[in-house]
Amino acid sequence: MPGRVYQCLSKIGESIIANKDFLTELDREIGDSDHGINMARGFHAVLEKVDPEAADIGASLKKAGMTLLSTVGGASGPLYGTAYMEAGKVLAGKTELTAEDMKAALEAAIAGIQKRGKAVKGEKTMLDAIIPASETYAAKIAEGADIVSALTAACQSAREGVEYTKTIIATKGRASYLGERSIGHQDPGATSATLTLEAIRDFLRG
Amino acid sequence: MKKLINGVDGIVSEMLDGMVAAFPQYVKRLEGFEVLVRAAGPTPKVALVSGGGSGHEPSHGGYVGKGMLDGAVAGAVFTSPTPDQVFEAIKAVNGGKGVLLVIKNYTGDVMNFEMASDMAEDEGIEVAQVIVADDVAVQNSTWTTGRRGIAGTVFVHKIAGAAAEAGLGLADVKRVAEKVIANVRSMGMAVNACTVPAAGKPSFELKDDEVEIGIGIHGEPGTHREKISPVNDIADKLLEKILAEGIYKAGDEVAVMINGMGGTPLMELFVANKHVNEVVKAKGLTVAKTLVGNYMTSLDMEGFSITLLKLDAELKKYLAAPADTPAFVQF
Numbered sequence A: 001m002p003g004r005v006y007q008c009l010s011k012i013g014e015s016i017i018a019n020k021d022f023l024t025e026l027d028r029e030i031g032d033s034d035h036g037i038n039m040a041r042g043f044h045a046v047l048e049k050v051d052p053e054a055a056d057i058g059a060s061l062k063k064a065g066m067t068l069l070s071t072v073g074g075a076s077g078p079l080y081g082t083a084y085m086e087a088g089k090v091l092a093g094k095t096e097l098t099a100e101d102m103k104a105a106l107e108a109a110i111a112g113i114q115k116r117g118k119a120v121k122g123e124k125t126m127l128d129a130i131i132p133a134s135e136t137y138a139a140k141i142a143e144g145a146d147i148v149s150a151l152t153a154a155c156q157s158a159r160e161g162v163e164y165t166k167t168i169i170a171t172k173g174r175a176s177y178l179g180e181r182s183i184g185h186q187d188p189g190a191t192s193a194t195l196t197l198e199a200i201r202d203f204l205r206g
Numbered sequence B: 001m002k003k004l005i006n007g008v009d010g011i012v013s014e015m016l017d018g019m020v021a022a023f024p025q026y027v028k029r030l031e032g033f034e035v036l037v038r039a040a041g042p043t044p045k046v047a048l049v050s051g052g053g054s055g056h057e058p059s060h061g062g063y064v065g066k067g068m069l070d071g072a073v074a075g076a077v078f079t080s081p082t083p084d085q086v087f088e089a090i091k092a093v094n095g096g097k098g099v100l101l102v103i104k105n106y107t108g109d110v111m112n113f114e115m116a117s118d119m120a121e122d123e124g125i126e127v128a129q130v131i132v133a134d135d136v137a138v139q140n141s142t143w144t145t146g147r148r149g150i151a152g153t154v155f156v157h158k159i160a161g162a163a164a165e166a167g168l169g170l171a172d173v174k175r176v177a178e179k180v181i182a183n184v185r186s187m188g189m190a191v192n193a194c195t196v197p198a199a200g201k202p203s204f205e206l207k208d209d210e211v212e213i214g215i216g217i218h219g220e221p222g223t224h225r226e227k228i229s230p231v232n233d234i235a236d237k238l239l240e241k242i243l244a245e246g247i248y249k250a251g252d253e254v255a256v257m258i259n260g261m262g263g264t265p266l267m268e269l270f271v272a273n274k275h276v277n278e279v280v281k282a283k284g285l286t287v288a289k290t291l292v293g294n295y296m297t298s299l300d301m302e303g304f305s306i307t308l309l310k311l312d313a314e315l316k317k318y319l320a321a322p323a324d325t326p327a328f329v330q331f
Helices: A004-018 A020-030 A035-049 A057-071 A076-090 A099-117 A127-142 A147-165 A174-182 A188-205 B011-022 B083-093 B107-122 B152-165 B170-183 B231-243 B266-282 B313-320
Strands: B027-029 B035-038 B047-054 B071-077 B099-104 B127-132 B184-192 B210-213 B224-227 B253-260 B286-293 B302-311
Touching: A004 A020, A004 A035, A004 A057, A004 A188, A020 A035, A020 A174, A020 A188, A035 A057, A035 A076, A035 A188, A035 B071, A057 A076, A057 B083, A076 A099, A076 A188, A076 B107, A099 A127, A099 A147, A099 B107, A127 A147, A127 A188, A147 A188, B011 B027, B011 B035, B011 B047, B011 B071, B035 B083, B047 B083, B047 B152, B071 B083, B083 B099, B083 B107, B099 B107, B099 B152, B099 B170, B107 B127, B127 B152, B127 B170, B152 B170, B152 B184, B152 B253, B152 B302, B152 B313, B170 B184, B170 B302, B170 B313, B184 B231, B184 B253, B210 B231, B231 B266, B231 B302, B253 B266, B266 B286, B266 B302, B286 B313, B302 B313
Parallel strands: B047 B071, B047 B099, B099 B127, B253 B286
Antiparallel strands: B027 B035, B035 B071, B184 B210, B184 B302, B210 B224, B253 B302
């Protein structure tokens, strides 16, 4: 029986792999037609490389991040790789995930992505989904919500963030070359980030 | 999609092995990595490493050899290689005089190469980098990722490679590379898009009478599309943007590259070159060197780009220096 962290990574991987063509199609419209292909390749590798029995959440996430870094390529590889590694750092040694742990992990992942990608909110990137999601999550647990209901609200914010990316001009990544022509298209990275959060929520909800 | 492949997954690896089989005198593959290095191994000079996504052949592996690159890292099609691959290339080519990374300006390439650079510096290898951003189709501003690196990169390989071969130190090779980058501008267009094998369909769709102006080299759409016109008119539009940069003044010497995107007949490239050379000369520029061919391609895309490089005595000397690589031989 695989450990919980591996099961959660499997859930994320299943969603990314199932949406491979959809993510690639989004990227075809405003980027270079490879987001789903690259992310699916990365998660196939993650599910091979991460120890299914491991209990240490941090160590497993760090391994997942290093695997994504060395298999995804493009911009998504360093960004997702960094996100998982930074989340892994704050969860090092933990075998249970509290609502506070989840908050710290999300915030560390976002800080890592911002540092690596030199991006801020409003540039039509994954940050436009995960920053509002993280803020909603923090607000919900401050009100005493449990991890699943806080994540459910966070996923709603992430979805709204994806919708928001349709309305703005890309200023980071390859979509930025399109200028105003990028309006009307949702950001593939914001979409895969939202799928990730939803998979975590679905896993924790059981 | 019709492609001469055995399957999508093995393309890059099979291509690299095929290049080694064709050019064993020039290149060998680093076992277990998607990296080509010089067959003869490192020499005590500054080493140059470049690379990027695959699909731009002969870039970048075709330029590994004497007078140009020491190593080339091949990512998946149109996808930046990962840091571990770049790191292996740096270690393999390091001859003790430092390594210069020639990076095309894309978000992913810059991040992956910089992470590899950090890893190499942790091991005590001196690494410097330059970022090529020659595509004038993209406006450069603080609000975008900045201009893309396209065909002008080949001039950086040639000239910085010759400077390294001549024995210049890392800081000087970097200075020469940056001078090329400051003096080189390009712009491209497509008659038809390319098809990424793993995606299976064209990266954008054009009607029979439409062309895409300002395309990049990854099938990303350009700045706009318009009705097709004679190639002289198309070349005029591309040249106009390049010349508007204000780099090239009457009396200057330049090198010209008419670069095919992979699916364009050489006949059409030479037709374009006739006009480009005439226009450039009419502007009072002297053409010291012209390259026409497939140097920085975009799979099966039909189209071309124009590159102008302003030369001074130093750049002219290194451009004229010998090179002996699979895709660029000059005595």
